[in-house]
Amino acid sequence: MGITYNAETQQFHLFNDRISYLMKVLRNNQIGQLYFGQRVPDNEDYSYLVEESKRPMSSYVFEGEYGFSLEHMKQEYPSHGSTDFRIPAFEILQPNGSRITNFIYKSHQIYSGKSKLAGLPATYVENDDEADTLEIVLCDELINVEIILKYTIFKNFDAIARSVEFKNCSDNTYHIMRAMSLSLDLPDADYDFVQFSGWWSRERYRKDHRLAQGIQSIGSLRGHSSHVHNPFIILKRPNTDEAQGEAVGCSLIYSGNFLAQAEVDTFNVTRLTMGINPFQFDWQLKSGETFQTPEAVLVYSSSGLNALSQTYHKLYRTRLAHGIWRDRERPILINNWEATYFDFTEDKLINIAKTAKDVGVEMFVLDDGWFGTRTSDTSGLGDWWANKDRLPNDVKGIAEKINALDLKFGLWFELEMANKDSELYRNHPDWILHVPNRRTSHGRNQYVLDFSRIEVVDYIYDLVAKILRSANIEYIKWDMNRSITECYSVAYPAEQQGEIFHRYILGVYDLYERLTNEFPHILFESCASGGGRFDPGMLYYAPQAWTSDDSDGVERIKIQYGTSYVYPVSSMGAHVSVTPNHQLFRNTPLKLRGDVAYFGTFGYELDLSKLSDEELAEVKEQINFMKRYRNIIQHGTFYRLKSPFDGNIAAWLVVSEKKKTAIVGYYKVLNDICSEYRRIKLFGLDESRRYEVSIDDKTVLGTFSGSELMNIGLITTDFSAGESSREEGQHCTDFWSRIYVIKMAE
Numbered sequence: 167m168g169i170t171y172n173a174e175t176q177q178f179h180l181f182n183d184r185i186s187y188l189m190k191v192l193r194n195n196q197i198g199q200l201y202f203g204q205r206v207p208d209n210e211d212y213s214y215l216v217e218e219s220k221r222p223m224s225s226y227v228f229e230g231e232y233g234f235s236l237e238h239m240k241q242e243y244p245s246h247g248s249t250d251f252r253i254p255a256f257e258i259l260q261p262n263g264s265r266i267t268n269f270i271y272k273s274h275q276i277y278s279g280k281s282k283l284a285g286l287p288a289t290y291v292e293n294d295d296e297a298d299t300l301e302i303v304l305c306d307e308l309i310n311v312e313i314i315l316k317y318t319i320f321k322n323f324d325a326i327a328r329s330v331e332f333k334n335c336s337d338n339t340y341h342i343m344r345a346m347s348l349s350l351d352l353p354d355a356d357y358d359f360v361q362f363s364g365w366w367s368r369e370r371y372r373k374d375h376r377l378a379q380g381i382q383s384i385g386s387l388r389g390h391s392s393h394v395h396n397p398f399i400i401l402k403r404p405n406t407d408e409a410q411g412e413a414v415g416c417s418l419i420y421s422g423n424f425l426a427q428a429e430v431d432t433f434n435v436t437r438l439t440m441g442i443n444p445f446q447f448d449w450q451l452k453s454g455e456t457f458q459t460p461e462a463v464l465v466y467s468s469s470g471l472n473a474l475s476q477t478y479h480k481l482y483r484t485r486l487a488h489g490i491w492r493d494r495e496r497p498i499l500i501n502n503w504e505a506t507y508f509d510f511t512e513d514k515l516i517n518i519a520k521t522a523k524d525v526g527v528e529m530f531v532l533d534d535g536w537f538g539t540r541t542s543d544t545s546g547l548g549d550w551w552a553n554k555d556r557l558p559n560d561v562k563g564i565a566e567k568i569n570a571l572d573l574k575f576g577l578w579f580e581l582e583m584a585n586k587d588s589e590l591y592r593n594h595p596d597w598i599l600h601v602p603n604r605r606t607s608h609g610r611n612q613y614v615l616d617f618s619r620i621e622v623v624d625y626i627y628d629l630v631a632k633i634l635r636s637a638n639i640e641y642i643k644w645d646m647n648r649s650i651t652e653c654y655s656v657a658y659p660a661e662q663q664g665e666i667f668h669r670y671i672l673g674v675y676d677l678y679e680r681l682t683n684e685f686p687h688i689l690f691e692s693c694a695s696g697g698g699r700f701d702p703g704m705l706y707y708a709p710q711a712w713t714s715d716d717s718d719g720v721e722r723i724k725i726q727y728g729t730s731y732v733y734p735v736s737s738m739g740a741h742v743s744v745t746p747n748h749q750l751f752r753n754t755p756l757k758l759r760g761d762v763a764y765f766g767t768f769g770y771e772l773d774l775s776k777l778s779d780e781e782l783a784e785v786k787e788q789i790n791f792m793k794r795y796r797n798i799i800q801h802g803t804f805y806r807l808k809s810p811f812d813g814n815i816a817a818w819l820v821v822s823e824k825k826k827t828a829i830v831g832y833y834k835v836l837n838d839i840c841s842e843y844r845r846i847k848l849f850g851l852d853e854s855r856r857y858e859v860s861i862d863d864k865t866v867l868g869t870f871s872g873s874e875l876m877n878i879g880l881i882t883t884d885f886s887a888g889e890s891s892r893e894e895g896q897h898c899t900d901f902w903s904r905i906y907v908i909k910m911a912e
Contacts, residue, residue, distance in 0.1 A: 168182075175213055346441035361395060
């Protein structure tokens with residue numbers, strides 16, 4: 167691992183054992199992009215990668231010379247208007263109305279380790295020898311502004327973290343109108359653009375399409391990263407699949423409005439950009455001030471999409487998430503929401519908790535409805551004190567009763583919202599985001615608090631901290647149930663209204679930072695009507711997220727499969743819920759629901775006391791299984807085997823670090839008859855060792871070599887290969903699943 171600078175050629179090379187990133191100072195003293203991909207030798211001159219040609223209708227930088235045009239140069243952080251006509255990485259509005267700039271190389275520094283980003287979540291290192299960082303200072307001498315391009319390359323990950331800092335060294339005030347976290351010019355356009363899109367209850371479906379000349383993009387203008395598009399894309403070669411081929415991933419560590427874009431010019435150069443969405447963004451940069459963009463993480467894989475995902479999984483699990491829960495096995499919990507909704511008493515909750523304890527659950531989580539005057543979604547949000555009609559002994563009292571059952575206790579909050587029917591709103595009606603003298607929209611009968619204001623964040627922090635100090639609370643589910651409309655703050659002048667979306671997210675991060683620092687023992691789970699803010703920014707503070715409000719076992723196969731392209735299994739909140747499912751009204755077997763939920767943090771979202779004795783026995787078996795294997799599932803190496811987006815059958819695999827144990831989840835949505843014989847090739851095993859394979863950790867199928875299981879495959883043929891028997895357990899049904907447990911033979 168290292169970063170080198172060749173003073174003679176003014177070339178930078180960031181590299182580890184597997185990847186290289188090359189750039190250099192161009193003839194006009196701006197920074198040019200040379201190469202990002204598989205490792206190439208160091209200490210060589212790659213200047214030949216800068217190609218110049220006279221092309222009609224182009225404009226040229228140097229007077230009297232044809233050839234050097236920024237329109238045809240691959241650049242690191244391009245601007246618009248001085249011979250480059252593509253979408254730029256940044257834009258600065260100056261007092262005279264001009265947006266033309268000329269940022270040229272001034273200096274650089276290389277150092278071991280990685281610095282924190284002020285006020286923003288980002289990847290980190292625990293020891294300086296884990297990474298090297300390069301900071302390149304660019305300066306526009308006319309306006310006296312500096313741009314610092316920040317790059318970190320990791321020793322153990324095929325990843326480069328990038329961000330940008332703007333610094334106003336002048337006496338003037340400027341407006342940053344666009345500030346991407348990264349720009350990457352790639353030399354061709356032979357890629358598929360892979361995005362992860364959807365809506366509430368169908369988040370992160372994989373969507374692929376070929377790059378074409380023009381602009382392809384995804385983003386959010388909702389004030390949060392959103393259910394609609396996740397802030398992550400992949401550019402993959404057309405022949406790349408899970409096991410082989412080249413791919414570039416780009417992920418933004420940010421929870422607000424974002425843009426991910428690929429622009430292909432008519433010479434088939436691809437410009438990849440990612441950062442804060444510039445629509446309605448306008449950051450006033452006063453004299454002496456700085457602005458820091460969020461961090462983006464580039465990952466390169468020459469070995470397929472599983473390898474790309476595994477880099478993100480381990481990096482985000484171990485060097486983005488932090489705190490004492492980062493490496494711990496997650497407790498198996500039960501949440502009362504779908505069991506009771508708002509209809510509960512303390513006695514009802516205790517009865518649910520008792521049944522849960524009997525079957526092996528480790529934590530009880532009290533969801534919405536415990537505070538203020540909250541008995542429906544029309545009132546109480548913002549009043550964070552116990553509803554004494556429901557909790558006569560306060561939060562402390564129910565926490566003690568739950569703890570007396572030898573269960574941990576968790577609590578739901580929605581800290582960024584208020585109902586108009588609340589003490590908070592009656593006392594501070596100007597604390598919601600709204601435009602004076604205009605109608606204010608609602609979502610779920612609630613309004614968004616103005617977290618761009620420190621006094622609002624302070625108020626919420628004081629209320630929540632008081633509760634957390636008063637009771638033994640070991641888990642918080644932090645919800646956020648609507649997008650932002652009327653994004654205007656009465657606390658800021660007109661020229662700063664373009665800052666409010668970003669300032670809001672900075673306020674959310676500030677509150678998370680304070681709470682996680684004061685209460686480091688608490689496990690935070692982020693939620694935004696399920697997966698509406700499932701992003702790396704949240705993962706920094708909350709090592710797990712509620713993956714989707716849709717807990718249907720069949721839909722969750724797709725949702726969790728799509729989520730796995732960038733997020734680790736340990737980050738996915740996955741619960742077994744009641745049937746018929748409350749979102750789709752689909753009846754699915756308890757076994758399928760459990761077999762899918764294993765591949766997450768695992769828990770239950772139902773009233774266990776309403777289950778039959780047979781069902782309770784099955785729940786107990788599920789919990790025992792999860793306790794045996796959760797460390798492997800949550801911290802092992804995850805492989806996608808068969809996509810639910812491509813057919814009726816889906817499968818995935820987790821392998822333990824030392825390759826001694828593997829768990830395969832295998833799912834068939836609809837039954838078939840007289841089907842083909844089936845097998846599926848596994849990954850990640852030791853070819854030279856033998857493994858015992860069993861179904862559901864019970865029925866042993868036989869012993870096979872790792873080489874057999876990976877090259878020939880695991881036989882997954884089921885009863886539908888012929889005429890199914892009427893005998894119990896000798897036939898398949900719709901919504902059928904198996905768990906294969908694979909253990910290295912002694």
